[in-house]
Amino acid sequence: MDPDAIRTGTRVPHGGEPDREILDFSANTNPETPDGVKAIYRDAFEASRRYPDDDYPDYRAAAADFVGCDSENVIPTPGGLAAIRLAMECSLEPGDEALVPYPSFGEYAREVRLQGATPVFTRVDDLLEHRHDVLETVALAVVCTPNNPTGEAADPDALASFVARCGDAGTTLLVDEAFLGFTDLPSAVGLDREHVVVARSLTKLFGLPGLRAGFAVATGERRDGLETARRAWSLGTPAARVGAYCLRQDAFVRETRERVASERERMRTVLSDRFDVTPSDAPYLLCDVGDRDVANVLEGAREHGVAVRDATTFRGLDSHVRVAVKDRATNDRLLEALGCDP
Numbered sequence: 001m002d003p004d005a006i007r008t009g010t011r012v013p014h015g016g017e018p019d020r021e022i023l024d025f026s027a028n029t030n031p032e033t034p035d036g037v038k039a040i041y042r043d044a045f046e047a048s049r050r051y052p053d054d055d056y057p058d059y060r061a062a063a064a065d066f067v068g069c070d071s072e073n074v075i076p077t078p079g080g081l082a083a084i085r086l087a088m089e090c091s092l093e094p095g096d097e098a099l100v101p102y103p104s105f106g107e108y109a110r111e112v113r114l115q116g117a118t119p120v121f122t123r124v125d126d127l128l129e130h131r132h133d134v135l136e137t138v139a140l141a142v143v144c145t146p147n148n149p150t151g152e153a154a155d156p157d158a159l160a161s162f163v164a165r166c167g168d169a170g171t172t173l174l175v176d177e178a179f180l181g182f183t184d185l186p187s188a189v190g191l192d193r194e195h196v197v198v199a200r201s202l203t204k205l206f207g208l209p210g211l212r213a214g215f216a217v218a219t220g221e222r223r224d225g226l227e228t229a230r231r232a233w234s235l236g237t238p239a240a241r242v243g244a245y246c247l248r249q250d251a252f253v254r255e256t257r258e259r260v261a262s263e264r265e266r267m268r269t270v271l272s273d274r275f276d277v278t279p280s281d282a283p284y285l286l287c288d289v290g291d292r293d294v295a296n297v298l299e300g301a302r303e304h305g306v307a308v309r310d311a312t313t314f315r316g317l318d319s320h321v322r323v324a325v326k327d328r329a330t331n332d333r334l335l336e337a338l339g340c341d342p
Contacts, residue, residue: 016209021305022302022305022306022307023305023306023307023330023333023334024307024324025301025306025307025308025309025323025324025326025334026307026308026309026322026324027209027309027324028148028179028204028282028283028284028322028324028325029203029204029207029208029209029324030204030205030206030207030256030283031207031326031327031330032207032252032256032327033206033207033208033246034206034245034246034249034252035252036245037206037208037242037245037246040241040242040245041238041241041242043241044237044238044241044242045238047237047241048236048237048238051233052233052235052236052237052240054232054233054234056076056234056235056240057071058240058241058244059074059076059215059235059240059241059243059244060072060074060076060215061244062243062244062245062247062248063076063200063215063217063243063244063247065247065248066181066247066248067177067187067189067198067200067217068186068187068189068190069187069189069190069217072223073189073217073218073219073223074215074216074217075215075216075217075218075223075226075227075230075234076215076230076234076235076240077214077215077216077230077234077235078212078213078214078234078235078236078239079201079203079212079213079214080176080178080199080200080201080203080214081107081201081214082212082214082234083197083199083200083201083214083215083216084107084108084111084174084176084199085111085114086216086226086229086230087172087174087197087199087216087218087226088111088112088114088115088117088140088174089115089229090222090225090226090229091139091140091172091174091197092112092115092116092117092139092140093115093116093117093139094115094116094117095116095117095118096115096116096117096118096138096139096140097117097118097119097120097137097138097139098112098117098118098119098120098138098139098140098141098142099120099122099127099130099134099135099138099140099141099142099171100112100119100120100121100122100142101121101122101123101124101127101142101143101144101147102121102122102123102124102314102315102316103124103149103150103311103314103315103316103317104124104142104144104147104148104149104150104314104315105144105148105176106313106314106315108142108144108176109121109315112140117139117140120138121315123316124144124147124150124152127141127143127162128143128154128155128158128159128161128162130162130165131165132165132168132169135165135166135168135169135171136169136170136171138171139171139172140171140172140173140174141162141166141171141172141173141174142173142174142176143159143162143173143174143175143176144175144176144178145159145175145176145177145179145180145185145188146179146180146182146183146280146281146282147282148178148179148282148284149284149286149309149311149314149317149320149322150278150280150286151278151279151280151281151282151284151285151286152278152279152280152281153180153183153185153281153282156185156186159175159188159191160191163188163191163193163196164193166195166196167193167195170195171195172195172196172197172222173193173195173196173197174196174197174199175188175196175197175198175199176199177198177199177200178199178200178201178204178214179204179205179282179283180200181200181204181205181253182204182205182256182257182260182281182282182283183257183281183282184257185281187200187217189217192219193219194218194219194220194221194222195222196218196219197216197217197218197222197226198216198217198218199214199215199216200214200215200216200217201213201214202214202243202246202247204283205246205253205256206246206249206252208242208246211238211239211242211243212239213235213239213240213242213243259327260283260325263325263326263327263328263331264280264283264285264325266328266331267285267323267325267331267334267335268280268285270335270340270341270342271285271287271323271335271338271340273340273341274338274339274340275287275288275289275290275338276288276290283324283325284322284323284324284325285322285323285325286311286317286320286321286322287311287320287321287322287323288319288320289319289320289321290319291319292319294310294311294312294319294320294321295310297321297338298310298321300337300338300339301334301337301338304333304336304337305333305337306333306334306337306338308321308322308323308334308338309321309322309323323338
């Protein structure tokens with residue numbers, strides 16, 4: 001890790017409201033959790049008195065079934081961001097450049113800089129169009145699908161073509177699928193290319209952001225490198241057991257996808273009366289507030305007991321807020337707080 005980046009770097013803003021009295025629409029997590037999760041967590045207590053099995057066979061098997069890969073290709077990590085850092089640690093060296101989309105998750109650029117490399121920013125709409133002459137100049141490229149905060153998922157054919165071009169250029173491709181579980185789109189693990197690393201998060205889809213459970217998927221020598229570099233006991237016993245349980249709750253995932261799709265469309269229709277709302281495949285909506293002051297919009301919602309995300313912290317956005325998609329009753333509270341009639 002680059003000492004200069006550590007000394008001069010700053011933390012990246014994130015959603016998440018610490019005040020439990022405030023309804024939190026700034027963080028994009030499922031308001032529901034699968035039935036039975038509390039019992040699994042409680043039952044993990046006694047086993048937590050010993051070190052976990054560092055192979056995590058059950059967790060790997062559940063994750064592999066969920067995304068469609070071999071269990072040996074799953075690398076357990078304490079959250080999706082940990083998978084992103086691990087991939088960058090194993091792919092970047094000081095002086096390298098990495099292709100990073102914007103507006104998108106601010107941690108990508110931070111993690112690149114922490115490795116002593118330089119982020120090369122490209123508009124998210126243009127990312128998958130880059131040709132060989134650009135890709136061969138960078139060591140790594142990042143794709144976020146669905147993209148945070150805009151919500152658009154990458155077209156599978158365009159992504160497959162980009163994967164192939166990255167391979168021809170010798171460029172590692174990191175695909176962040178933290179929100180892909182909210183869709184029925186296929187994972188990039190199905191492309192089965194050795195230069196691709198996929199990062200996944202459980203905590204958003206299953207409503208457990210404090211659990212810190214995720215994984216990376218890779219093949220061949222890249223998989224071997226990630227497995228060697230990952231920390232011992234990557235997951236605590238409660239995270240491993242709850243995570244494996246959640247990944248097998250197919251009915252919960254289907255119901256979540258249906259609810260999010262239905263509520264997202266309803267919210268977009270209502271919000272469009274006041275804001276310019278970006279189409280989304282994710283459990284959130286990006287809203288351009290126009291000539292209104294973003295700070296006033298945030299404060300107005302907060303006065304009604306609702307926190308929304310200040311999206312001006314994302315590169316390239318200067319008049320935007322981002323709102324999560326939750327259940328109908330709480331979504332109506334958000335709409336009312338933003339001056340809309342649900």
